[in-house]
Amino acid sequence: xxxxxxxxxxxxxxxxxxxxxxxxxxxxxxxxxxxxxxxxxxxxxxxxxxxxxxxxxxxxxxxxxxxxxxxxxxxxxxxxxxxxxxxxxxxxxxxxxxxxxxxxxxxxxxxxxxxxxxxxxxxxxxxxxxxxxxxxxxxxxxxxxxxxxxxxxxxxxxxxxxxxxxxxxxxxxxxxxxxxxxxxxxxxxxxxxxxxxxxxxxxxxxxxxxxxxxxxxxxxxxxxxxxxxxxxxxxxxxxxxxxxxxxxxxxxxxxxxxxxxxxxxxxxxxxxxxxxxxxxxxxxxxxxxxxxxxxxxxxxxxxxxxxxxxxxxxxxxxxxxxxxxxxxxxxxx
Amino acid sequence: xxxxxxxxxxxxxxxxxxxxxxxxxxxxxxxxxxxxxxxxxxxxxxxxxxxxxxxxxxxxxxxxxxxxxxxxxxxxxxxxxxxxxxxxxxxxxxxxxxxxxxxxxxxxxxxxxxxxxxxxxxxxxxxxxxxxxxxxxxxxxxxxxxxxxxxxxxxxxxxxxxxxxxxxxxxxxxxxxxxxxxxxxxxxxxxxxxxxxxxxxxxxxxxxxxxxxxxxxxxxxxxxxxxxxxxxxxxxxxxxxxxxxxxxxxxxxxxxxxxxxxxxxxxxxxxxxxxxxxxxxxxxxxxxxxxxxxxxxxxxxxxxxxxxxxxxxxxxxxxxxxxxxxxxxxxxx
Numbered sequence: 001x002x003x004x005x006x007x008x009x010x011x012x013x014x015x016x017x018x019x020x021x022x023x024x025x026x027x028x029x030x031x032x033x034x035x036x037x038x039x040x041x042x043x044x045x046x047x048x049x050x051x052x053x054x055x056x057x058x059x060x061x062x063x064x065x066x067x068x069x070x071x072x073x074x075x076x077x078x079x080x081x082x083x084x085x086x087x088x089x090x091x092x093x094x095x096x097x098x099x100x101x102x103x104x105x106x107x108x109x110x111x112x113x114x115x116x117x118x119x120x121x122x123x124x125x126x127x128x129x130x131x132x133x134x135x136x137x138x139x140x141x142x143x144x145x146x147x148x149x150x151x152x153x154x155x156x157x158x159x160x161x162x163x164x165x166x167x168x169x170x171x172x173x174x175x176x177x178x179x180x181x182x183x184x185x186x187x188x189x190x191x192x193x194x195x196x197x198x199x200x201x202x203x204x205x206x207x208x209x210x211x212x213x214x215x216x217x218x219x220x221x222x223x224x225x226x227x228x229x230x231x232x233x234x235x236x237x238x239x240x241x242x243x244x245x246x247x248x249x250x251x252x253x254x255x256x257x258x259x260x261x262x263x264x265x266x267x268x269x270x271x272x273x274x275x276x277x278x279x280x281x282x283x284x285x286x287x288x289x290x291x292x293x294x295x296x297x298x299x300x301x302x303x304x305x306x307x308x309x310x311x312x313x314x315x316x317x318x319x320x321x322x323x324x325x326x327x328x329x330x331x332x333x
Numbered sequence: 334x335x336x337x338x339x340x341x342x343x344x345x346x347x348x349x350x351x352x353x354x355x356x357x358x359x360x361x362x363x364x365x366x367x368x369x370x371x372x373x374x375x376x377x378x379x380x381x382x383x384x385x386x387x388x389x390x391x392x393x394x395x396x397x398x399x400x401x402x403x404x405x406x407x408x409x410x411x412x413x414x415x416x417x418x419x420x421x422x423x424x425x426x427x428x429x430x431x432x433x434x435x436x437x438x439x440x441x442x443x444x445x446x447x448x449x450x451x452x453x454x455x456x457x458x459x460x461x462x463x464x465x466x467x468x469x470x471x472x473x474x475x476x477x478x479x480x481x482x483x484x485x486x487x488x489x490x491x492x493x494x495x496x497x498x499x500x501x502x503x504x505x506x507x508x509x510x511x512x513x514x515x516x517x518x519x520x521x522x523x524x525x526x527x528x529x530x531x532x533x534x535x536x537x538x539x540x541x542x543x544x545x546x547x548x549x550x551x552x553x554x555x556x557x558x559x560x561x562x563x564x565x566x567x568x569x570x571x572x573x574x575x576x577x578x579x580x581x582x583x584x585x586x587x588x589x590x591x592x593x594x595x596x597x598x599x600x601x602x603x604x605x606x607x608x609x610x611x612x613x614x615x616x617x618x619x620x621x622x623x624x625x626x627x628x629x630x631x632x633x634x635x636x637x638x639x640x641x642x643x644x645x646x647x648x649x650x651x652x653x654x655x656x657x658x659x660x661x662x663x664x665x666x
Contacts, residue, residue, distance in 0.1 A: 060442075067411065068401060068407045068410045068411045068414070068426075069404075069407050069408050069410075069411040071402075071404070071407075074401045074402050074404075074407040075402050077401045077402075077428065078400065078401045078402040078428060081401070081428045081430070082430070085430070085435070090427075090438075090439070090442055091427070091428070092425045092426070092427065092446075093401075093425070093426035093427070093428065094423075094424070094425065094426070095410065095411065095414045095424070095426065097414070097415070097418070102418070105423075106423070109393075109423055113425075113446060224612070224615050224616070225615075250612065253615070253616050260618065279557070279583065279613065280612065280613070280616055282557050282558075282586070283557070283586050283613055283616035283617050284616050284617065284618070285589075285593065285617065285618050
């Protein structure tokens with residue numbers, strides 16, 4: 001059952017059916033009535049594809065996110081949906097997982113659904129190898145591609161990023177100024193923003209004339225319990241640290257549990273900084289000082305930029321928002 | 334640019350273009366070559382709609398969820414996507430928000446995209462007033478509708494629910510057996526599962542010959558800080574309670590903070606039970622005993638049922654899974 005069946009059965013052209021669907025005034029009442037009654041008879045759902053025949057737009061945006069169970073990504077999707085709806089756009093979301101082949105497949109699927117634009121949420125869509133980004137660049141030949149927290153320099157690709165480098169630099173610098181000397185950097189992924197944060201940490205260490213130690217840069221994608229154990233082992237292997245800065249709040253929760261287990265006083269003997277300012281940072285005792293990457297502002301800026309792109313206005317290739325450290329009970333400054 | 338342009342330009346029927354798209358063997362090599370070169374020339378993306386012309390299925394399932402920032406819903410979506418993919422299905426997700434008009438609109442949109450079935454995640458899709466459920470029943474005339482954590486008796490609607498009544502009954506009963514007498518029930522919504530839980534609480538109280546008190550049944554949809562204040566006020570207004578059972582983990586986090594603020598010892602003087610067994614229950618000190626509603630099992634059961642429905646096998650209208658209390662540090666039993 002489609003628009004062509006309706007056209008045939010009602011004896012009018014596809015263009016006329018399309019005009020009826022779009023509420024165009026250039027259709028007689030009699031024709032309109034006939035078309036609508038055929039639709040009813042055939043049980044036809046005016047689909048978005050058909051609507052688009054007339055309007056040349058579906059008012060639908062495709063959103064891709066790698067993992068809806070990640071609180072940062074889930075919140076970004078939530079704010080994107082809300083702001084798209086305010087602007088009269090519907091959104092289709094695909095949760096792609098982390099495998100390149102599935103990301104490629106879903107992007108094709110969205111383009112096949114004739115979305116007006118695609119928003120990629122999270123830096124996990126960008127591969128270090130530029131070949132892995134070809135599918136994004138190809139998509140940008142068809143529709144605008146917005147990227148949140150990732151950067152790719154190419155026409156028709158618009159990126160909104162947090163200044164994760166500066167935020168991690170500042171946080172590390174403040175840990176040093178407040179007396180910490182052996183600062184552990186604990187992170188969970190080597191994504192675009194993961195690398196930005198790591199670089200911010202490294203530069204703050206060296207610009208304070210401290211030495212970078214490989215043993216104090218730890219990458220682990222485990223859960224809270226695993227992180228607690230990892231820190232425990234490190235500590236018992238004599239890798240002494242007096243501050244921990246993390247790339248995600250759940251890693252900071254692991255740090256709090258590790259400190260409690262070993263009777264280490266926070267923030268007196270150990271400072272801890274989380275990242276994302278998520279609900280987790282409010283749950284622990286002490287509550288965690290955490291970098292707020294302003295997921296709502298990031299999502300709003302992305303939708304605002306997208307609306308400008310669709311209106312053919314000028315939009316820079318990269319929009320950078322700053323981050324703030326929300327100070328709670330795990331820092332001395 | 335669509336399949337009809339390709340048909341016209343290559344001088345073959347739509348059915349033939351469709352056969353090419355579907356890799357059907359009943360097309361000559363010459364025709365195939367011609368169609369593919371026209372597609373290339375027109376920059377045509379074989380869309381899912383076109384694919385479906387031949388296969389009579391898109392292998393695409395629509396998922397609707399009211400709020401992707403809710404951890405339970407976000408996890409359900411994550412497991413649904415994973416399991417659908419394992420079965421060869423793609424998924425489109427719509428985050429509808431809580432307003433009926435948007436839920437209706439998104440369901441129409443999904444049907445317009447010709448999905449093979451729709452999955453509604455979370456009991457917030459069901460209205461107490463049956464008129465509000467008409468749009469779901471209408472959808473069920475077109476495609477199978479699966480509901481997670483909600484129940485609607487109608488052909489072609491298949492519900493997977495947790496036994497929230499029994500879980501809350503058992504939890505409350507255990508609080509009483511371990512010595513609590515004034516048990517506060519704290520919940521955040523009067524949805525289908527919210528009501529099930531409340532009834533479980535009520536029946537456990539009365540079947541133990543204790544009296545139900547309105548002042549001990551508190552509905553509040555606030556954040557952790559608000560909940561902490563609400564409990565503080567109740568306590569100071571002499572509404573003494575010696576146990577708190579909640580409908581969500583974040584409410585239990587509020588209970589822990591309230592107890593700490595007032596120097597109340599957990600679990601000695603106050604037992605606390607959370608719900609959902611989310612990451613939040615691991616973050617606090619003490620860690621929270623919480624009801625595990627097995628979001629993964631629930632999602633797998635839903636996909637399994639859906640695959641059986643699509644294969645025309647018999648599936649019961651309601652599948653009920655049991656819940657378990659995961660005992661941590663906030664209970665005495």
